Amino acid sequence: MNIKLPRRIDKRITEEYGAYLAPNRGKERVLYVPQAMFEKTMYALTYQMKGDDICYYCGNPLTSSTRSLDHLYPRDYGGISVPNNLVPCCKDCNGKKNNFTEEEYYRFKSVKYDYELKKAFLEKISKKHEELRRKEGIILPKEWYTLQRDYNVLVQINSTDSYKKTSQYIRVTELYETYGSICKPVVITSNHVVVDGFLALMLAKNLPNKVKVPFVTLDNVIAI
Numbered sequence: 001m002n003i004k005l006p007r008r009i010d011k012r013i014t015e016e017y018g019a020y021l022a023p024n025r026g027k028e029r030v031l032y033v034p035q036a037m038f039e040k041t042m043y044a045l046t047y048q049m050k051g052d053d054i055c056y057y058c059g060n061p062l063t064s065s066t067r068s069l070d071h072l073y074p075r076d077y078g079g080i081s082v083p084n085n086l087v088p089c090c091k092d093c094n095g096k097k098n099n100f101t102e103e104e105y106y107r108f109k110s111v112k113y114d115y116e117l118k119k120a121f122l123e124k125i126s127k128k129h130e131e132l133r134r135k136e137g138i139i140l141p142k143e144w145y146t147l148q149r150d151y152n153v154l155v156q157i158n159s160t161d162s163y164k165k166t167s168q169y170i171r172v173t174e175l176y177e178t179y180g181s182i183c184k185p186v187v188i189t190s191n192h193v194v195v196d197g198f199l200a201l202m203l204a205k206n207l208p209n210k211v212k213v214p215f216v217t218l219d220n221v222i223a224i
């Protein structure tokens with residue numbers, strides 16, 4: 001997939017994170033980004049393109065203390081941190097939206113004051129999400145990812161196993177044990193560098209059998 005890019009990139013982003021836009025082999029423009037600055041660059045690009053002053057959901061003004069970024073496709077179901085999937089919003093809306101997709105959240109808002117409708121809606125959603133978990137566990141559009149058994153990508157590996165103690169690794173492991181699928185995509189750049197989903201990749205590598213892992217390839221991003 002291609003990530004959304006602005007025509008020009010803020011000077012501040014280039015100065016702070018070292019990311020820049022340039023043609024690749026004389027053709028399309030691609031984003032060159034230091035691997036360690038990937039996440040920060042994605043957040044900054046989202047604010048640059050979508051604004052940082054108005055909540056996407058409620059329209060209220062954002063301040064430095066209320067501002068946050070929401071994943072349109074929720075993180076718990078594989079939502080990745082790229083501008084295509086991020087919107088600026090207030091922390092209040094972000095908390096309320098929780099694990100809903102955008103569409104589900106609007107539906108929830110429209111029924112939340114009617115006890116019966118709300119109850120029926122929440123039951124339906126929880127069933128739908130449970131079903132999803134039992135399949136691939138991710139909610140992203142099919143054209144964004146592929147399921148792969150080949151994990152031959154560039155990733156910096158610590159000499160210790162300390163990552164196994166992180167809450168995120170434990171969470172991915174628990175979900176794998178319950179549902180048999182790895183539901184966090186491994187995000188790689190077009191030059192095969194892992195920029196997100198490191199823990200999912202490590203879990204896959206640690207399993208005795210090769211399992212399918214969702215991979216998102218960012219075709220217009222090059223890690224430097």
Ligand SMILES: [Zn+2]
Nearest residue numbers: 055058090093
């Ligand atoms: Zn809001």
